[in-house]
Amino acid sequence: MLILKQSSDIFMKKILKKLKLPAKIITTLIKDRIQYPSRLVVDTLGIISRCVVLIFLYWSVFKLNNGTINGTTFIFVAWSIFFYFAFSVLHLRDIARLMMQDIQTGNVEILLSKPVSYLSYKMWWQFGAGLYSFLIITILGTIVLGLTVGFPATMGIGIFIPTLILTIVCGIILSLYLYTIIGLLAFWIQDVLPVFWIVDKAVMILGGSYLPIALFPPLMKKIALYTPFGASQFITHTIYETWQTDWYQLVGIQLFWIFLFGVFVYFMFKKAKQKVSVNGG
């Protein structure tokens, strides 16, 4: 019994030690964002410039089509677009560009010689950097959209909030892995921007940014479901009626891609490290 308790204590200590770095990164970045709110202002401006303009345009498109397109009403489209852009406030895609900069400038040599994992540091930093804006904008946006457009009935069901959080967490991990792979490519091809553009546009189209998934043709809907580009943005699926029955299947797809990309990132990073020579000094 005593041995069991001791081993459980050691295990807990190890877990807490592992969580110390992310907790420190996130709290530091949140404090920074609270102290300097300009980033929040910029993110708010960004979401107004794209999301609000798009919602207004769709409002006028739905009005011209007597309120229904493809069996969908404006309220679902508005929320789907809002969820996409609110998620984009996390700026997870920027990890690819930042990693490319580290590699091009040689900064990666210094970071690799630190006693913390480069990838885990980068990922937690990227997540923490956008978290404050994401929380504020999502809460405020939900209130504003709820008051102006209204809430779809699907948002009132019991599983909505837990499954929404689950798919957001999976979406964050998947997006980080997806863009980390592009960032790591910089070890081989230096300028990864062309690859980044193509992947980013695939995420943009299949994620339901400018064209919500409810308006997708059947083939495109299937591509969006089964590719990692669409899977990283499953948050946009949560407001549709099909979410109640399909959520476990969609989260399953996300978990599959997370596992696959996780393994890929692990081996890719291992190979990439062999290409680096730390010269010191």
Next chain:
Amino acid sequence: MMKELKFALYAIKKNIQSSAELRTSFLMNVVGMALNNIAFIILWVFFIKSVGNIGGWTVADIIGLQGFNALCYGIVFSVGIGIRKLADYTASGSFDRFMLSPKNLLVRISTASFSASGIGDIIFGIICLGIYVSLIQANFFQVFLILFLIPFAVLVFFAVSVMIASVSFLFIDASSISDGLFWFFSTPSMFDGGAFQGAMRFIFTFLIPSLLVGTIPVEIVRDISMGKLLLISILAIFWFVFSIKIFYRAVRKYESTNFMTFGN
């Protein structure tokens, strides 16, 4: 004026030569951007398939719209990408070297850098306009109109870019602010033109000139509308003159952050 133009052409030539030195990267940027732009065509073609024709806008018109957009974006941000980097120049203090240059300040900044991906936009834009011409079976006059409208659309795009870049002199984190403002301008310019009716059309034509870049030019070519042609000509010149005035007024607010260097 001719002297400034000669200098701009010389700077552009040198920038292209320098960028083309890294051949693989140059070609990857060009091809990558052209492929990247196809995404917008796919997006709007599916949009029309789902929603149907709005305000008489067809798939051909969307291709024409993307053609005008890409061409404007490509021309301004290949040879004149320096204007987009103004926020970084002011933040790092590199702007000082432009102030000290005896050349025209705006020309000097705009041509300070070059973006190879802009060439991809130009190629994509030309291909789209070529497809548009064949899809609408354009006559000689319509082809002439397209060629005539390109400089006006580019002028509007450049003018708005200059005005947005002028924000760099007013804020510390200007890079993100100018990005946000640029999205505010460019998002409606990519959208199906038929969706802009009434107040929305007024706002995005006169107050935020997004529709002048692609939507109005496509409608001019499609409907051979002389009224709209006159409108875009007047507005393009107005925005250009106005943006230069705004830019030089904003420059006065510049405070150097230079640490005794000549920038990079």
